[in-house]
Amino acid sequence: MVVAVWSDKLIMLEKTKDIAKQILEEKKSDGVLGLMKSQWDIVQPHVFEKPEELDALVLEPKWLLAKLSMSILRSSPEDYRLAVICRGCDERALIELTKRNQIEKENLLTIGIACSKEQAAICLCDRPYPAKLDAGEIASGVDPFQDERVREFLIGNDKKRMEKWANVLKRCIKCYGCRNSCPVCVCEPCKLEDDVWVQRGAVPAEMITFHLIRAFHLSDTCVACGACQEACPVNIPLLYLQLSMRKTLNEKYGYEAGLDPERKSPILSDFLKEPETGREYPEWINSLREKDGH
């Protein structure tokens, strides 16, 4: 079995290399952004510009490239075209970025690869593959709300959950890593650098004004890639903060960030045109629900 898994991965890698080589040979893009394994097994992001370089291409570990793609495109000449080897979440982030005019669609090519079942389990990912799949086989995803730790943080006794969140959020060392690594966090100027909301020079960063502003800003753009959580030095489960909002958008509006390049977020569009008007308050908005009772 192990052999089979490995050979599947090898087939996916070789196929990806072939596609990337072809793109460079046919000059469909000026560079291919992916992971390079150099001498001594060092893996790092790299812009491959020559087909022969691609022998060093690898696909592991999970290393999100959407944000790097945006930064490369922005600092390159207008006609620079970049192909990006991307996983499902990376592709969805890139779609969000093009929707929000952060990337010119014409300058971007994606080479979609599938994640393994194991990777999906680690990421709590329910869609471990890109819409445009170029290499690899689709593995089954997981429902994050079945995860025990997620349930501890998101479901059940409000007071207990509040305590749990307060306990982890007070660890924050204000590295801004969650913001810096988030592929779809692009506002300028950033609210987290606004004195009205976030006090300078103080750690930990405030729970409401730092963490919840960040979470809500991303409520309809978050693609649940987990970059924030992976960058967090103090193990705050930042991805969980987004899951409820993602779920609600999905259940109430049938909307999921990064899927449909043409569809606007329900938060930005006319509510009346949405399939459901969202009159019901989502379960997790506890304060509003209480008001209803009055």
Add this chain to the structure above:
Amino acid sequence: MGTKFIKTICPYCGTGCGLIIKVKDGVAVATYPDREHPVSRGSLCIKGWSAHEFIHHPDRLTSPLLRKGDAFQEIPWDEAIPMAVDKLRETAAKYGGDAVGGLSSAKCTNEENYLFQKLMRMAFKTNNVDHCARLCHAPTTVAMAQTLGSGAMTNSISDLAGAECILVIGSNAAESHPIIMGEIYKAIDRGATLIVVDPRKTAVVQNAKIHLPINPGTDIPLLCGMMKHIVDENLHDEEFVKARMEGFEELNEFLQLWSVKRAAGECGIDEELIRNVAKIYAKAKESAIIYCMGITQHACGTANVLAICDLAMLCGHVGKEHSGIYPLRGQNNVQGACDMGALPNVYPGYQSVSDSAIQDKFQKAWGAELSDKPGLTVTEIIGLAGKDIRAAYIMAENPALSDPDTSHVLESLKAFDFLIVHDIFLTETARFANLVLPGSCFAEKSGTFTNTERRFQLLRKAIDPPGNAKEDFAILCLLGSALGLDFSYNHPGEVMEEIALLAPAYGGIRFDRLERKGLQWPCPDSDHPGTQYLHKDRFTRGRGLFVIPEHTPPKELPDDDYPYYLSTGRMFAHYHTGTMTRRSPFLNREVEEAYAEINPEDAIHLDVKDGEKIKITTRRGSIITTARITKRVSKGCIFTPFHFTEARANMLTNPVLDPVSKIPEFKVCAADVRKESQDD
């Protein structure tokens, strides 16, 4: 030219996190975390994320500068190097080699530190080489060498996550070593107990199960009280003590002086709490002690570290995984600068300059006559400026801000006959130089840094130094060659090969072996995989030694004239003398000006509101700074970070030294605080 990503190591604290620098057209434009790095694993703190920001700052030195009266004039390298060499030689000829002093740098690589001390020792036959380790962990090197035989962190950073009990004493890791704090949280999430000893309510304290807010400078009473209780209740590891230790009888006799009651009285902590903490620490299967400047920067710094070692050894919490003693080293390469012998009493690998066999070895290897007389320390080299020390070469150190009692330091810096400062910015110290040599920052050179867990790591050159600035390695080679030494190295890797030949603990370190994850010393030969934790079956010195930690209270305590305790330290957004961080826009935005923390009750008493100016005065001098009113400090205590040139904390600090390690007492002195009237 395209975009390149270069893996390298963070230039700030001793954690040694992995960075990826994004280079576009020869410019370092962004920093990303390295997902594959063995310590930081894809995370960084705010300083790490901002590491590229100061690199291209317009203040960077781009040419050698020669003092002409009050101004500096740019000169070419082929004038600068001969001038430096002539002046140093002249001084040595006139006053002897011991009239030359050198401050090497914990910011520079191992190879540069090796060359620096080799140059001083060979060219001037002096051991007057030291660096800022004197101001941070000198007591650690002394005390841990005495008790365990090796002055370095016993275990590895990743070990912490598996500890059952973590005792943090005098470390604000959440701000000063944030990535290590992450490992502590991992341990907590697995059920570990975090106990924090700190007079301040730091961010670490806020996440602790038990906080012991001891009176400043009473660490020894607390630790002795704990040990007394542990021995009385038979909570110590008797087997371990019997099999591996010596000196228990003497320690036990000494502990008779320290009843828990007496300890409680001295440190202001409830007796029961001391007993409880002692029990938790002793009984846990694996307990780790983390300590930092709160322990070392005292006039009894060495004894403080001895007490920590005694406690750990008494309970058998050394020599196994997930336990041990964790001195958190401050600078990115302060471990390495010590390892490389940038110290006045040892050659690379902690080999004593006074040992004739060692002296022979180095004389043969280097082909020069060497001195067996230990040299002077940082504070002595500066303090004896114009007297015993006539000329000095300071590489990437900033004593004008970092050393205690600034007024005296500034006087001293003026007193040298000739001062050479080699740095990347015109620092407060460089302003006093006769000759300034423009060096390179971390992104502009190759070499190795050794982090706080003894890990040699490869620094990879991402860009060229600006203008006519040179790689530090190249500058040292030019100086060495001009002094007639055989410094014809082509690459830092060749220097490492020489180090490996001379220092047995680093015998297996080669650049190509460091590429992937680095190597933790001891690594004696080229097949050795490195060492995750020390003292496994035997201590480096053979048996572990209990050494009696004699308590001396802080040399200057509050009195009627100076009624407050003043403590100094770091905060999360800035680093040391601020040379780099204050030139990083994102970090500077976070904290733009100096401040002092003051308790709300004291603020009422002084009629000071948050954000108002206050004047802090000690027997050394005074500064004006901004009050930050917070319960992080207790009543009667004030805290101010030392990063700010406009309000230099070290104008205030007491230069009294620990007699053994010569570390100054930065952590406690007596101060007066007044509201500064606005119209002044």
